[in-house]
Amino acid sequence: MLEAVISKKLRDFTLDLTLSVEPGKILVLMGGNGSGKSTTLNIIAGLLDPDTGYVRLSGSTLCEPAKEICIPIERRRIGYVFQNAAVFPHLTVHENIAYGLRAQGLPRQEIAERVSQMVGLMHLDELAGVRASNLSGGQKQRVALGRAIAIQPSLLMMDEPFSSLDIESTAAVKELIREVVTMMDIPCILVTHRVADSREIGNNAIVLCSGKKEWEGDSGFIPDTCSVCHCPSGSP
Amino acid sequence: MPRPVRAPVVMKTPGSLSEKHRRLLAYLGAAILILSVTLYLALPVAALFFRTTPELFLASLSNPQVISALWLSLTTSVISLTVVILVGTPFAFVHSRSNYPGKVIVDTLIDLPLVLPPAVAGFALLVLYGRMGLLGKYFHMMGISIAFTTLAVIIAQIFVASPFYIRQAKSLFEQFDQNYEYTARTLGASPVRTFLTITLPLTAGGLLSGAVMTFGRALGEFGATIMFAGNLPGVTQTMPLAVYVGMESNFDMGLTISILLVIISFIIMISVRLITRRGMPHA
Numbered sequence: 288m289l290e291a292v293i294s295k296k297l298r299d300f301t302l303d304l305t306l307s308v309e310p311g312k313i314l315v316l317m318g319g320n321g322s323g324k325s326t327t328l329n330i331i332a333g334l335l336d337p338d339t340g341y342v343r344l345s346g347s348t349l350c351e352p353a354k355e356i357c358i359p360i361e362r363r364r365i366g367y368v369f370q371n372a373a374v375f376p377h378l379t380v381h382e383n384i385a386y387g388l389r390a391q392g393l394p395r396q397e398i399a400e401r402v403s404q405m406v407g408l409m410h411l412d413e414l415a416g417v418r419a420s421n422l423s424g425g426q427k428q429r430v431a432l433g434r435a436i437a438i439q440p441s442l443l444m445m446d447e448p449f450s451s452l453d454i455e456s457t458a459a460v461k462e463l464i465r466e467v468v469t470m471m472d473i474p475c476i477l478v479t480h481r482v483a484d485s486r487e488i489g490n491n492a493i494v495l496c497s498g499k500k501e502w503e504g505d506s507g508f509i510p511d512t513c514s515v516c517h518c519p520s521g522s523p
Numbered sequence: 524m525p526r527p528v529r530a531p532v533v534m535k536t537p538g539s540l541s542e543k544h545r546r547l548l549a550y551l552g553a554a555i556l557i558l559s560v561t562l563y564l565a566l567p568v569a570a571l572f573f574r575t576t577p578e579l580f581l582a583s584l585s586n587p588q589v590i591s592a593l594w595l596s597l598t599t600s601v602i603s604l605t606v607v608i609l610v611g612t613p614f615a616f617v618h619s620r621s622n623y624p625g626k627v628i629v630d631t632l633i634d635l636p637l638v639l640p641p642a643v644a645g646f647a648l649l650v651l652y653g654r655m656g657l658l659g660k661y662f663h664m665m666g667i668s669i670a671f672t673t674l675a676v677i678i679a680q681i682f683v684a685s686p687f688y689i690r691q692a693k694s695l696f697e698q699f700d701q702n703y704e705y706t707a708r709t710l711g712a713s714p715v716r717t718f719l720t721i722t723l724p725l726t727a728g729g730l731l732s733g734a735v736m737t738f739g740r741a742l743g744e745f746g747a748t749i750m751f752a753g754n755l756p757g758v759t760q761t762m763p764l765a766v767y768v769g770m771e772s773n774f775d776m777g778l779t780i781s782i783l784l785v786i787i788s789f790i791i792m793i794s795v796r797l798i799t800r801r802g803m804p805h806a
Binding site: 332365366367369377386431 | 709721725
């Protein structure tokens with residue numbers, strides 16, 4: 288279970304957000320550009336520090352400024368897929384997926400087993416030896432997802448995973464995300480712009496507007512526009 | 524009823540040029556411009572090669588002073604480059620990723636040796652490290668001499684050549700997509716591992732190009748070296764200094780070393796071009 292109470296002063300507004308996600312569920316974060324969605328993910332991942340509040344994952348506190356608790360990024364065990372997938376272009380698909388496992392110092396045999404499992408799960412069998420720079424957008428997203436879950440994270444976060452994908456790849460990646468979250472029984476936060484995607488993939492949703500929670504509820508009922516500033520919650 | 528507007532009639536006078544001729548003239552003008560600039564730059568270099576013969580060149584190559592200058596230049600330049608890479612890379616990384624008071628001044632100081640006359644650089648180094656210099660007097664009290672030694676050659680080369688590498692490295696690290704680094708960190712990599720396995724390989728092409736330029740600048744260093752290190756054969760007489768001596772006392776030696784420097788410089792520039800052409804697609 289992920290629980291976060293976050294407050295952080297940003298340039299144009301203060302981000303104030305409380306959220307919780309249960310294992311096996313997907314929370315969709317929506318909102319206009321610069322509403323604080325990616326900042327929220329970065330705070331949970333440890334790339335940014337909140338001014339006040341806390342982030343708790345599976346019962347342990349990752350960050351709580353008042354108690355001077357701040358677990359380093361590399362020890363949080365959070366699978367984070369960035370907007371551009373950030374697949375390491377100089378490494379092969381196999382090396383990308385193995386990267387986190389090597390960083391954690393796992394035995395070679397275990398790394399090989401886990402990578403081969405991920406390659407199969409992400410349908411990347413024929414691309415294992417291909418350099419990541421030669422992959423398509425959809426393939427990169429699958430590599431990024433496989434790499435993120437290979438480390439057996441306690442939380443999966445994805446920032447705009449469908450933004451550069453065509454309809455076919457979007458459907459395939461959505462299917463994979465749902466499969467992975469259910470199989471691993473971990474909470475997942477997904478940032479997207481498209482209302483249709485949110486309604487389809489999410490369990491719950493939060494619509495942010497200038498750092499404040501504008502709407503929260505079942506993702507099937509996300510409003511098309513924000514009632515405060517009438518900015519679109521996302522594109523249809 | 525409005526009168527129909529007539530299109531202006533262009534009369535072709537006997538002196539006017541057709542489109543074909545105009546284009547030909549443009550090509551001719553461009554060719555003359557390119558040829559004249561190329562010749563201006565290439566002729567002095569070519570003159571060096573025309574002035575010698577292969578036999579004379581090979582005979583001069585066995586001159587102990589040439590060998591000594593060549594050896595000294597190569598070893599000092601390699602040492603200087605190693606120091607610049609080992610210190611400059613982490614410096615450029617930390618500098619590009621942090622904000623601190625006076626950063627603009629540090630930036631300017633990094634670039635200063637690029638515009639400073641090398642003789643001034645040498646003079647400044649002498650004032651600092653010379654026997655009566657600001658720091659030199661303390662070194663002298665400890666029995667350490669820096670000025671007019673091989674160490675002085677290396678210090679001078681590092682001073683004038685390091686900006687070529689540091690500027691390049693700084694710019695690469697500033698433009699680098701940090702999402703790669705963040706991803707590596709979330710996957711469990713420490714900051715050092717992230718730097719060594721992600722940042723460094725993805726900026727290697729640009730860093731290599733900066734290193735090659737730095738090596739070339741160190742190899743060709745003259746002004747600061749002669750002011751700070753002097754011109755002692757076998758100790759501080761690098762190739763450019765030997766060329767200067769050769770011009771006065773041994774023309775063939777000067778010619779041979781000059782040709783060697785031209786060849787090395789050409790190889791350096793070709794290397795930079797090839798490295799740059801291969802590109803830094805991920806940086």
